Amino acid sequence: MLLISCPNCGSRDETEFHYGGQAHVPYPENPNELTDREWAEYLFYRDNTKGTFAERWLHSTGCRQWFNMLRDTVTYDIQAIYPMGTPRPDKAGTPTADTGTASTAADSTTTGTAAPSTSSTPSLSRTTAPEGATK
Ligand SMILES: [Zn+2]
Numbered sequence: 147m148l149l150i151s152c153p154n155c156g157s158r159d160e161t162e163f164h165y166g167g168q169a170h171v172p173y174p175e176n177p178n179e180l181t182d183r184e185w186a187e188y189l190f191y192r193d194n195t196k197g198t199f200a201e202r203w204l205h206s207t208g209c210r211q212w213f214n215m216l217r218d219t220v221t222y223d224i225q226a227i228y229p230m231g232t233p234r235p236d237k238a239g240t241p242t243a244d245t246g247t248a249s250t251a252a253d254s255t256t257t258g259t260a261a262p263s264t265s266s267t268p269s270l271s272r273t274t275a276p277e278g279a280t281k
Contacts, residue, residue: 154209166202
């Protein structure tokens with residue numbers, strides 16, 4: 147059993163939540179210009195990471211709000227929980243876990259303006275765990 151710390155409600159059993167897939171998958175800038183292959187990759191192809199993975203979660207039986215979570219897919223350790231629309235804490239440099247604020251801002255998956263930035267910011271050392279990371 148996982149105890150998931152909802153940003154709005156606090157720690158709750160994982161049965162109150164629904165997994166929403168990989169986080170930070172940007173909506174294509176011009177969907178009409180994509181080939182069928184590119185569109186299929188946007189719709190169906192996701193990373194299959196072994197280790198730290200950014201994913202979306204919905205507190206479906208609680209506040210019904212979406213949030214992002216950094217979770218280790220091997221150990222199930224929850225490393226950070228952060229609002230939708232904010233960058234990954236381990237890549238942005240400023241951990242935003244445990245802000246306690248509800249975010250109704252659209253994620254990058256729905257805005258179509260954000261592009262994945264995997265190399266623009268230097269990655270932080272893995273030894274600095276985000277504050278407020280819960281298990
Ligand atoms: Zn909640």
